[in-house]
Amino acid sequence: MLVSRLSAVRTQMIKHLVKAPLTSAPKTGNFSGHYGYIFHNPKHQTYSSTTAHEEGDKKVEEISVTFVDKDEMEKHIKIPVGMSILEAAHENDIELEGACEGSCACSTCHVIVRDMEYYNKLEDPTDEENDMLDLAFGLTETSRLGCQMVAKPELDGICLELPSATRNFAVDRYAKAT
Numbered sequence: 001m002l003v004s005r006l007s008a009v010r011t012q013m014i015k016h017l018v019k020a021p022l023t024s025a026p027k028t029g030n031f032s033g034h035y036g037y038i039f040h041n042p043k044h045q046t047y048s049s050t051t052a053h054e055e056g057d058k059k060v061e062e063i064s065v066t067f068v069d070k071d072e073m074e075k076h077i078k079i080p081v082g083m084s085i086l087e088a089a090h091e092n093d094i095e096l097e098g099a100c101e102g103s104c105a106c107s108t109c110h111v112i113v114r115d116m117e118y119y120n121k122l123e124d125p126t127d128e129e130n131d132m133l134d135l136a137f138g139l140t141e142t143s144r145l146g147c148q149m150v151a152k153p154e155l156d157g158i159c160l161e162l163p164s165a166t167r168n169f170a171v172d173r174y175a176k177a178t
């Protein structure tokens, strides 16, 4: 009697063990169905496409700018669209002074656009910028203030020359007054 009951229990346990993997399997019932959830989960798709999208955006949102110093040494940098030339210069250790910190009240961020084609793509200078440019050292017909120039896609590839000197009229005025 006991032997037959033990045998029955063992048979039940074996049946359960044989069935167990099938009952714990995902409802899709196969390997690819289970892992297919991971690969086709919209969250995973969103994540990977977001990364690709960001990479795509970076290419669109950054432009190449070349600075040429007074010794004709070139420095190529990437600038995010929307950043001023002055800010970009400071972030990349380019010697562009910016004494008034971009408030259009000096001319120490004077740069010369080397190519008229790019110069024509810039917004027209405001009266304030023109007033400051009049005080700039080595003014040319393609001179601009770096703090008033903002990177935009059309300026990709622009080349900017740094004048051999700058004049800070605020300092000049101070020097004359003392």
Ligand code: FES
Pocket: 086, 097, 098, 099, 100, 101, 102, 103, 104, 105, 106, 107, 108, 109, 132, 145, 146, 147, 148
């Ligand atoms: Fe002074 Fe540009 S930083 S005018």
